[in-house]
Amino acid sequence: MKLFNTKSNQIEDFVPINAPEVSLYLCGPTVYNYAHIGNARPIVVFDLLRRVLETKGYHVKFVSNYTDVDDKIIRKALEEMTTEKEISERYIHAYESVRQALHAEGIYKTPRVTEVMDDIIAFIKELETKGYAYCVEGDVYFRVRNVSNYGTLSHQNLEALQVGARIDENDKKEDPLDFALWKVTDDAGIKWESPWGMGRPGWHTECVVMIYNTFGTRIDIHGGGQDLKFPHHENEAAQAHALHHHDLANLWVHNAMLNIDGEKMSKSFGNVIWAKDFIEKLGSNATRWLLLSTHYRIVLNITDETIQQAQNDIVKFETVLKQAQRTLSLNHIETSLIDEDLNRDFLNALYDDLNVANATVSLYACMKHLNQALRQKDALDAVSKYTNTLRFMLDVLGLEFDVFELTQAQREMYLQWLEAKANRDFETADALRNVLQAEGVL
Incomplete structure (x- = not known):
């Protein structure tokens, strides 16, 4: 350190x-x-x-x-x-x-x-x-x-x-x-x-x-x-x-x-x-992320652009986490693995005088790997590993996101929605989608 x-x-x-x-x-x-x-x-x-x-x-x-x-x-x-x-x-x-x-x-x-x-x-x-x-x-x-x-x-x-x-x-x-x-x-x-x-x-x-x-x-x-x-x-x-x-x-x-x-x-x-x-308008995560966006020994300049960037980043973090957790929940998989290389690089950056910018390189690399794994079939171990790694990184940075777990009823409804889409039963699919969106599943 x-x-x-x-x-x-x-x-x-x-x-x-x-x-x-x-x-x-x-x-x-x-x-x-x-x-x-x-x-x-x-x-x-x-x-x-x-x-x-x-x-x-x-x-x-x-x-x-x-x-x-x-x-x-x-x-x-x-x-x-x-x-x-x-x-x-x-x-x-x-x-x-x-x-x-x-x-x-x-x-x-x-x-x-x-x-x-x-x-x-x-x-x-x-x-x-x-x-x-x-x-x-x-x-x-x-x-x-x-x-x-x-x-x-x-x-x-x-x-x-x-x-x-x-x-x-x-x-x-x-x-x-x-x-x-x-x-x-x-x-x-x-x-x-x-x-x-x-x-x-x-x-x-x-x-x-x-x-x-x-x-x-x-x-x-x-x-x-x-x-x-x-x-x-x-x-x-x-x-x-x-x-x-x-x-x-x-x-x-x-x-x-x-x-x-x-x-x-x-x-x-x-x-x-x-x-x-400021927090009420931007939210806790976006405010914290904005305050960390410039190295602590450099003057932080808050502008409309830096505010928008912080908000966009938080949406990206939340979106990929939610998608990953939904995938893992549907398949009853717990996140226990971690990518040691990404994790090491992330922490080493922070151990170097709290270099958040360099740590963010590993954070975004983890998100990229997670998005790639989510697009592949039979890549659940990779989804689990990168989800757990991402959650650890976000926790160290003090960014808090709800852990998303599907109930049994939501899981069954989600599978019904997929089946309705596959069968081109769009009326049923739309109705199920509306319920899933209202409950935050989609």
Whole structure:
């Protein structure tokens, strides 16, 4: 298994810390609104990674958090005259519905920031005690320059960062690059008591603490969107180095962003599409397949053409599967064989940094062989083998299709329909065909 490591900027062999267990953490959403289709891309990408790792026999503990403390959540609660908890619960439920619709439910834990507040405060206090953090008028900041390798994850030049930071300089900070760990506040939003006063934590500390609570001080893979690489992930890594002097994750994996007709999706462009609406229109399989259609490290451009292609592909998969399963069901044959060569090539492509495009070559080759076998007489073993192989491939990709089994009555009706056609009894054949179509047999 090979994956591109953002920190080393190259593809590396994946070697788990404690095989066969694999620790995978994905930065989840801040739950103040519905997930848009761009938010759905990491859901699908890292679910695919989980599935692929599991084909190698790994036991993947996949954790993705919810940030349920944020100024945007507070503002929405005040606008709607309700609580932050009610807002976050609403959008957590909506996000879970999207994840379920995208067949990405293999999550081990979904921790929330509000559940680990005591641990966050203790973590910040430890940073302060060891000289990596300092308090000014109740606000606590992290000393970036005390970490010698700051910037190495996101490949940032510290001097360039220094110039940029001075534009928005906070006089409280010792250094413009320092970032907030705790902010005191007397506003109307939710807050907690701490050694520095009532306040809320900084975003960059929350994920580190949730990772530590679940896995310990080092994990195999830390994932997220490309937009989180800096400053969020860089600041996570800096805090981990400060306390434990080693990397937070062995591999940092980031998926690229998503465009709509060549334009970045944003409210200002008026092209934000909610994932739930997209899925409702296209269907779960077509949406997932579209999100996998471009390599995860390349910007995905959604157009009418790419949408149509994804829909067409799903129809092809479903049509050949249904025809094959009908044939096997009519002949009482179970699918137990598998084409080892096609299967090996398919998995090897995915083991190469999730190369779905190359894996699809094997997928379509399997479909071609299956269609050829369906057109031949006495090729039921081949139909069985390629059907089973195709189902396995689609399952790894997270595409779900109903298993089609004929009832005894449907089987008899189907044979009667064939007999009526052979006898040129078109009136009977048409009547039987209409019933078989209504029941989804044809």
